[in-house]
Amino acid sequence: MSASSDVGYHAQRHARWHYGEVAFWLIVLACGFAFPNRYLIMTDILRLALFTMSLDLILGYAGIVSLGHAAFFGVGAYAAGLLALHGIVTEPVLALVVAGLAAMVLGFATSFLVIRGVDLTRLMVTLGIALLLEALAERFSNITGGTDGLQGIEMQPIFGVIPFDMFGKAGFFYSLAVLFLLFLFARRVVHSPFGLSLRAIKNNPLRAAAIGIPVNRRLIAIYTLAAFYAGIAGALFTQTTAIASLDVFAFERSADLMLVLVIGGTGYLYGGLIGAVVFRMLQELFSTITPQYWQFWIGLVLVVIVLVGRQRLHRWVLYVPNLVIKQLAGRKAVVAVPESDA
Amino acid sequence: MTAILTNLFDGVAYGMLLFVLACGLAVTLGLMNFVNLAHGAFAMAGGYVCMVLVNRMGWPFFAALPLAFVSSAAIGIVLERTLYRHLYARNHLDQVLFTIGLTFMSVAAVDYIQGSSRVFINLPAALQGQFDLFGVGIGRYRLMIIVICGLLTIALQMVLAKTRFGSRLRAAVDDPRAASGLGINVPQVFAFTFAFGCGLAGLGGALSAEILGLDPYFPLKFMIYFLIVVTVGGSSSITGPFLASLLLGIGDVAGKYYVPKMGPFVIYTMMILILIWRPNGLFGRTAAR
Numbered sequence: 001m002s003a004s005s006d007v008g009y010h011a012q013r014h015a016r017w018h019y020g021e022v023a024f025w026l027i028v029l030a031c032g033f034a035f036p037n038r039y040l041i042m043t044d045i046l047r048l049a050l051f052t053m054s055l056d057l058i059l060g061y062a063g064i065v066s067l068g069h070a071a072f073f074g075v076g077a078y079a080a081g082l083l084a085l086h087g088i089v090t091e092p093v094l095a096l097v098v099a100g101l102a103a104m105v106l107g108f109a110t111s112f113l114v115i116r117g118v119d120l121t122r123l124m125v126t127l128g129i130a131l132l133l134e135a136l137a138e139r140f141s142n143i144t145g146g147t148d149g150l151q152g153i154e155m156q157p158i159f160g161v162i163p164f165d166m167f168g169k170a171g172f173f174y175s176l177a178v179l180f181l182l183f184l185f186a187r188r189v190v191h192s193p194f195g196l197s198l199r200a201i202k203n204n205p206l207r208a209a210a211i212g213i214p215v216n217r218r219l220i221a222i223y224t225l226a227a228f229y230a231g232i233a234g235a236l237f238t239q240t241t242a243i244a245s246l247d248v249f250a251f252e253r254s255a256d257l258m259l260v261l262v263i264g265g266t267g268y269l270y271g272g273l274i275g276a277v278v279f280r281m282l283q284e285l286f287s288t289i290t291p292q293y294w295q296f297w298i299g300l301v302l303v304v305i306v307l308v309g310r311q312r313l314h315r316w317v318l319y320v321p322n323l324v325i326k327q328l329a330g331r332k333a334v335v336a337v338p339e340s341d342a
Numbered sequence: 343m344t345a346i347l348t349n350l351f352d353g354v355a356y357g358m359l360l361f362v363l364a365c366g367l368a369v370t371l372g373l374m375n376f377v378n379l380a381h382g383a384f385a386m387a388g389g390y391v392c393m394v395l396v397n398r399m400g401w402p403f404f405a406a407l408p409l410a411f412v413s414s415a416a417i418g419i420v421l422e423r424t425l426y427r428h429l430y431a432r433n434h435l436d437q438v439l440f441t442i443g444l445t446f447m448s449v450a451a452v453d454y455i456q457g458s459s460r461v462f463i464n465l466p467a468a469l470q471g472q473f474d475l476f477g478v479g480i481g482r483y484r485l486m487i488i489v490i491c492g493l494l495t496i497a498l499q500m501v502l503a504k505t506r507f508g509s510r511l512r513a514a515v516d517d518p519r520a521a522s523g524l525g526i527n528v529p530q531v532f533a534f535t536f537a538f539g540c541g542l543a544g545l546g547g548a549l550s551a552e553i554l555g556l557d558p559y560f561p562l563k564f565m566i567y568f569l570i571v572v573t574v575g576g577s578s579s580i581t582g583p584f585l586a587s588l589l590l591g592i593g594d595v596a597g598k599y600y601v602p603k604m605g606p607f608v609i610y611t612m613m614i615l616i617l618i619w620r621p622n623g624l625f626g627r628t629a630a631r
């Protein structure tokens with residue numbers, strides 16, 4: 001077998017759906033029916049998962065460390081809020097797409113700034129953009145509602161037939177559908193030659209350029225796509241909670257997002273979903289212990305994760321499942337976190 | 343005209359203060375290439391130590407300042423030896439995560455111990471109020487800041503340029519391997535520099551309580567300012583960050599005075615533009631390390 005067909009074979013094998021993945025999504029769907037009085041928090045987890053997946057696209061696959069991903073989340077949130085508030089686009093799904101596109105435009109415009117320079121410059125520029133938007137939103141309070149946020153948003157029924165109910169059931173299944181569709185698309189993207197080229201860029205930009213990958217154009221493309229995803233997550237936030245306030249741009253949101261992704265693991269898309277569940281559960285746990293100071297424990301978790309080492313931690317977590325699989329199926333472990341170091 | 347001069351004076355004082363706060367970060371971030379987002383936490387620690395000493399124990403302000411320096415430096419050296427040094431070789435993502443975690447912990451811890459409201463340090467009467475110099479209003483406290491920070495800056499420059507330790511540090515930064523080959527104890531040099539930078543931040547934190555405001559969210563609020571100083575100033579010398587902090591201080595004060603509605607907009611836009619124009623900072627070396 002020649003080298004190139006070998007690569008193709010492995011790439012295709014990785015791209016195939018595993019039973020585990022199908023089971024994962026079935027469990028997620030089942031949760032929707034199993035816990036009918038927990039829709040609000042589950043919707044929250046889904047939104048966070050989508051937002052994290054967006055960060056995973058640029059951090060886990062392209063290696064861009066961003067401290068200001070909340071910028072796109074915020075733009076999406078405000079766009080959706082304004083569209084609904086002023087009755088410009090009343091149908092939620094359409095408004096969602098429009099809000100995502102708004103964030104995408106911003107992502108495209110700022111991607112040129114982000115691809116310049118090294119890690120540190122990127123950190124600063126992404127952080128600066130988020131802070132800039134926060135300052136802008138505060139400045140133009142006649143549009144954004146300032147510190148009070150957008151209030152009195154009323155959502156129209158989805159497709160004009162399914163109304164949002166007060167228990168959040170419609171919101172949950174709506175978010176789940178959006179998340180799943182976008183996940184399918186992201187999965188397709190990262191397993192395509194385009195996605196493989198991103199990994200090459202992440203591992204060694206110079207070498208990637210040498211084998212003919214247009215590094216900057218690929219980075220711009222994935223950054224723009226990630227902005228779209230983040231915008232959709234923000235729009236979902238506004239649509240399901242009927243509020244948009246200044247804290248959508250907050251630095252803590254971007255920082256928490258990194259934590260979520262790191263808990264879940266970068267570079268295999270499920271990291272965002274798993275991380276979101278674990279993070280919310282941790283947050284619930286900590287805020288029941290100390291309602292005011294849960295941030296301390298979140299910080300401690302971050303420090304411990306880094307000190308122990310992300311890779312080692314994921315190996316420990318996967319040790320038992322892999323052991324079980326090995327015993328039952330008698331083959332090598334299939335559950336593995338791909339080597340991921342941004 | 344006098345209003346401009348007063349603003350300029352305030353801006354210079356603010357900039358000097360930022361320099362003292364951020365120059366430790368210039369070493370860790372610029373020279374040791376370690377992204378330390380928790381730098382503000384050390385400043386906050388110094389500020390709170392000074393506050394407790396002056397307000398609760400009745401120490402004189404000028405006696406509490408050195409102790410703010412010492413306590414922050416002590417915290418710095420302990421953390422450096424126990425935690426930070428394991429992370430020098432890690433990638434930037436790990437460093438960012440680790441230091442964000444530390445920042446969150448410090449914010450919550452100070453909130454828990456001292457409460458979340460802003461604290462003030464009781465200043466001696468000699469430092470309060472302002473006097474007129476040729477019609478220009480000069481705040482006494484700000485004048486003191488300029489004097490202290492100016493002297494510190496000169497001292498730092500002398501230490502870096504003239505002393506044996508300064509040349510060791512520069513050697514260790516330029517090429518750690520070659521430096522250790524020449525018998526320089528690089529980790530020790532770094533640890534000492536780190537602690538000293540933290541101490542300076544602590545001193546800056548104590549001085550800044552009056553001007554910037556001191557509350558548990560200090561590390562998060564001013565993180566971006568410290569980072570701006572270092573990234574815009576570049577890391578090749580101490581002059582770069584110094585000029586950058588003056589620029590930032592004057593720009594921020596002038597921006598708040600003349601276009602108050604734009605808020606911090608001016609600063610962030612300036613930073614992004616400068617970083618796009620020169621990714622290694624205004625006064626940085628062109629070759630990235």
